[in-house]
Amino acid sequence: MRQIVCSSEALVPGQKMAVQVGKRSVVLVRMGNGDYSALMDTCPHQGAKLSDGELTGTTLPSGVGEYVYGKEAAVLRCPWHRWEFDVTSGQALFEDRRACVKHFEVTIEDGNVVIHY
Amino acid sequence: MTTAPTDETSEGKRVRPAPFPIIDTDVHERMVSIEDLLPYMKEPFLGYMKHWTGWGELKYTHPIGGSRLDSLLPNGNVPGSDYQVLKEQLLDRYDMDYAILTGLFYPATMEAQFELAGALASAYNEWYVRNWLEKDDRFLGSIHVAPQIPELAVREIEKWGDHPQMVQVLLPIGSVPLGDPFYHSIYEAAQRKNLVVGMHQGNSVTTGFGQPRYYIEWHTILSQAFMGTVVNLILNGVFDKYPGTRIAMLEGGFTWLPSLMWRMDHNYKSLRVEVPWVKRLPSEYVKEHFRFSTQPIEDPNPQFMLRMVEMMESDELLMFSTDYPHWDFDSPLRSLPTTFSPELKRKIFYDNAKNFYQLPDSPKAAR
Ligand code: FES
Numbered sequence: 301m302r303q304i305v306c307s308s309e310a311l312v313p314g315q316k317m318a319v320q321v322g323k324r325s326v327v328l329v330r331m332g333n334g335d336y337s338a339l340m341d342t343c344p345h346q347g348a349k350l351s352d353g354e355l356t357g358t359t360l361p362s363g364v365g366e367y368v369y370g371k372e373a374a375v376l377r378c379p380w381h382r383w384e385f386d387v388t389s390g391q392a393l394f395e396d397r398r399a400c401v402k403h404f405e406v407t408i409e410d411g412n413v414v415i416h417y
Numbered sequence: 418m419t420t421a422p423t424d425e426t427s428e429g430k431r432v433r434p435a436p437f438p439i440i441d442t443d444v445h446e447r448m449v450s451i452e453d454l455l456p457y458m459k460e461p462f463l464g465y466m467k468h469w470t471g472w473g474e475l476k477y478t479h480p481i482g483g484s485r486l487d488s489l490l491p492n493g494n495v496p497g498s499d500y501q502v503l504k505e506q507l508l509d510r511y512d513m514d515y516a517i518l519t520g521l522f523y524p525a526t527m528e529a530q531f532e533l534a535g536a537l538a539s540a541y542n543e544w545y546v547r548n549w550l551e552k553d554d555r556f557l558g559s560i561h562v563a564p565q566i567p568e569l570a571v572r573e574i575e576k577w578g579d580h581p582q583m584v585q586v587l588l589p590i591g592s593v594p595l596g597d598p599f600y601h602s603i604y605e606a607a608q609r610k611n612l613v614v615g616m617h618q619g620n621s622v623t624t625g626f627g628q629p630r631y632y633i634e635w636h637t638i639l640s641q642a643f644m645g646t647v648v649n650l651i652l653n654g655v656f657d658k659y660p661g662t663r664i665a666m667l668e669g670g671f672t673w674l675p676s677l678m679w680r681m682d683h684n685y686k687s688l689r690v691e692v693p694w695v696k697r698l699p700s701e702y703v704k705e706h707f708r709f710s711t712q713p714i715e716d717p718n719p720q721f722m723l724r725m726v727e728m729m730e731s732d733e734l735l736m737f738s739t740d741y742p743h744w745d746f747d748s749p750l751r752s753l754p755t756t757f758s759p760e761l762k763r764k765i766f767y768d769n770a771k772n773f774y775q776l777p778d779s780p781k782a783a784r
Contacts (some may be wrong), residue, residue: 404614
């Protein structure tokens, strides 16, 4: 199944929006590099709406006392307890395979953003 | 920079020129706001600045913001300061029967100017009775006091103790031992007015070695102050002097409780001689006089959590809390472990708090 959700210019890099895809609530994000990605709009922890969170970068694993910032606009941070999810995979940034949000394939077709589900 | 010292002030009045050049070694320039620094900062600290809280009592600014992002208010006011939003996001959303307000303005932990602390606590009570309690009868209140001058605290308890929505006196845990006899008149007044004493961490809580370097450390180990306060209240005889005292420990965790009870009992058997006014095993005082709010509940293997409750040897010690609107809010729908039975959940969500605070049954409770 596929659904056109908006024009490919609807979001600028760093923006996100909640969309309805079939019966599912999905959060569509446009990453820092311009690519689109989409995740289920429900946090697997306690159920907050991820679209109320922050699309952000974050600190990457680093040496002690060192801060290396990366993944610009490629991390979705939950509005409640701030679990961080990689928007390209839906996987949380900490090690726990259960902390994973469903990820949807997104394509651009004829100037439109299409979510496959 | 060749400007010579002038002999005119800005008002143009003539003054005598200084007979020598001047270097002033202490002049305070100021920023209009902290935002002036943003162009000069980079991530990750730029992200911290979105949530800048300054260095108030809390020694940290919050790395990810202190509130739920969906509780931020469009007008920029502090989350939790808008009744309508709170009502929608909490009371109505979860169909709550009662919500006990605990504020976040704690002159009780000021470390100087105690008379001012008393005046602030008193003003806060007036303000919030009018602006919060009177707006919704699901709200129950906490009397704010400044324990630094116990007589002032007692006066405040006497003033508000009979208010129909006031259910507790709030004594934030700071850096003082609240079981010390210096504070006992406060427990006497609370007992006389049949009020619970609620203890929530104040921002000035530190750890066994003072202020740790990172917020995450502080937030993880601030339970130490709660553990210390439980021990301190029992062994300083608060419950022997005022047997009607009921203490609600708020936001300090509870999974440490079994080991604390074991250790206190273990020591009591050998060291009772030092505190002969304590007549029973300390763990018995815990079960009778204390209750613990659940948030922020940890989420290990859910079987472990069930065993934790078994190790407390009572299913009456826990009371549900959300901590709305803070970032570590616990949802009533999703936070209690899946291993808890419906009976246990009902006790935690409702019965335990209702009994401890001696609340009238809410109309919905028969469900
Ligand atoms: S609900 Fe998303 S991190 Fe807790």
